[in-house]
Amino acid sequence: MMNNLSIEDIKDQIRILEETAVPGESDAFALRALRELLALREAGPITHPVNDDxxxxxxxxISDSSVGSDELEDVKTGLRAALANYAAPQLRAVPPGWVMVPVEPTDEMTEAMYRHHITPRNALKAAIAAAPKPEVK
Structure with a gap:
């Protein structure tokens, strides 16, 4: 049986790969994958509160019959599992050095890209700087 990698194991592998990586797509992909895994592990599990109501x-x-307390607990467990599976594909953390931007560029982002189109890098930086910032709740 295989154990899950601990956060420290992942950090060690990132450090080793950063020190020994040969420039190339597979090493870069492996490093990105490890960093994403680390961000997800550090963010912790997504929990969904499910109450009796x-x-x-x-x-x-789904039924007109009455529900006993043991059955109610089973239903709550099932609902939590269903909600966790539904939310699982969503990212829970943004890796260091990355930012979240809208899927569709806003007018402000597009205008910034046109103003700073000297190089694609500058255009992208300008668009990211002009992107709306998500509300933190």
Whole structure:
């Protein structure tokens, strides 16, 4: 049976790869993958609060029969699992050196790219700087 890599194991592998990587696409991909895995592990699990009212509403939506307390706990466990599976593909952290930007560039981003189009790098930097910042809740 294989154990999960600890955060320290992942950090060690990143350090080793950074020190020994041969320039090339496969090493760069492996390093990106390890950094993404580290960000996900450090962010921790996504938890979804499920209360009795939610579980009862779910039960009443699929059946008219009454629900016992043991059954209610089972339904709550199932709902938590379903919600976790639904949310699993979403990223929970932005790796260091990366930023989140909209999928579709805003007008401000497009204008900034045109103003700073001397090089693609400058255009991209200008667009990222002009991107709206997500609200932190």
């Amino acid at each position: 939610m579980a009862l509403a779910f039960c009443h939506a």
